[in-house]
Amino acid sequence: MDRDELIRVRAEYDARMRRGARADSAGARVERAGAVVRQTAAADGWNCVLWSDLDGTDADAEIAAQVAHYRERGVGEFEWKLYDHDRPADLGERLRAAGFVAEPPETLMVGRTADLAGLSVEPPEGITLRAVTDEAGVDLMMAVHAGAFGVERPRIRHMMLTLLREEPETIAAVVAMAGDTPVSAARMEMRPGTPFAGLWGGGTVPGWRGRGIYRLLVAHRARIAAGLGIPYLQVDASDDSRPILERLGFGVLGVTTPYLRTTGT
Known part of the structure; x- marks a missing residue:
């Protein structure tokens, strides 16, 4: 993508996926509150400020208002997603x-679905792909996450099970299997009527990295998105993923940093 296209796509991303965001689950609510757009969910859901339009005179008061909002609803921790x-x-x-702690920054990247769906990527020898459609598949994903990232992710497990049960059309997840062993996994989230599908959770366990599985899972999800007529894929890329995605044709829209805040203080 050239600079003009990237600028246009970023503006559309802000308009459709941030200011005009839709809730990521049936139990969550997205609302415009003053100068911010936020999602409020149950304590085990994703609570987040998605977009803001602040200046030097109202920023501190708006930050305090969001802390108070989530505290009053019994949310122990929420995120302010800063771009x-x-x-x-x-x-x-x-x-x-104001007491927020910054997580590692990520690069906001976007690629054209049609280009990525046409990638010719063969699975490495011994690797097969398994679509995640039930609890057993979700547990395989969670095993990959634990092995690849070194952390348990109960909130992701809960979200996946909820979406598969209540809104299966909004999620597509896949696990790469080496025989009976899950070695890589990723998911794609799709909000009906929006031009961006989000690629999330891509990870490969040590010992299977560097064999093209990450690239394989990107192409696999791109073909699904292309079949649904979604024009763009979006990724919040880590430093490890960014060079791979750039080689595949993704362009950089900017940098995003999650700021986390507990509400008990």
């Missing part, structure tokens, strides 16, 4: 001053 083009320029510093 490097958000205003004011010192919003990250203001969040840290």
Whole structure:
């Protein structure tokens, strides 16, 4: 993508996926509250400020209002998802001053689905793909996450089971199997009527990295998105994933940093 297209796509991403965001599960609610758009879910769901339009005069008060909002609803922790083009320029510093802790930054990347769906990628020898459609498949994904990232992710497990049960059309997940052993996994989230499908959770256990499985799972999900007429794939890429995605044709829209805040203090 050239610079003009990237600028246009970023504006569309902000408009459709942030200001016009839809809830990521049936039990969550997205609302415009003053100068922010936020999602409020149950304590085990994703609670997050998705978008804001602040200036130097209202930012601190708005930050305090969001902390109060989630505290009043009994949410123990929530996220403020900050993008490097958000205003004011010192919003990250203001969040840290208000008790938020920054997670590692990620690169917001977008690729054309039609281009990525046409990638010719063969599975490495001994690898087969298994679609995740039930609890057993979700548990295989969670085993990969534990092996690849070194952490348990109960919130992701709960979200996956809820979506498969209540909104299966919004999720497509896959596990790469080496015989009976899960070695890589990833998912794609799709909000009906939006032009972006999000690629999430891509990870491969040590010992199977560097064999093209990550690339295989990107192409697999791109073909699903292309079949549904979704024009773009979006990724919040880690430093490890970014060079792979750039080689596949993804362009950079910016940098996003999750800021986490507990509400008990």
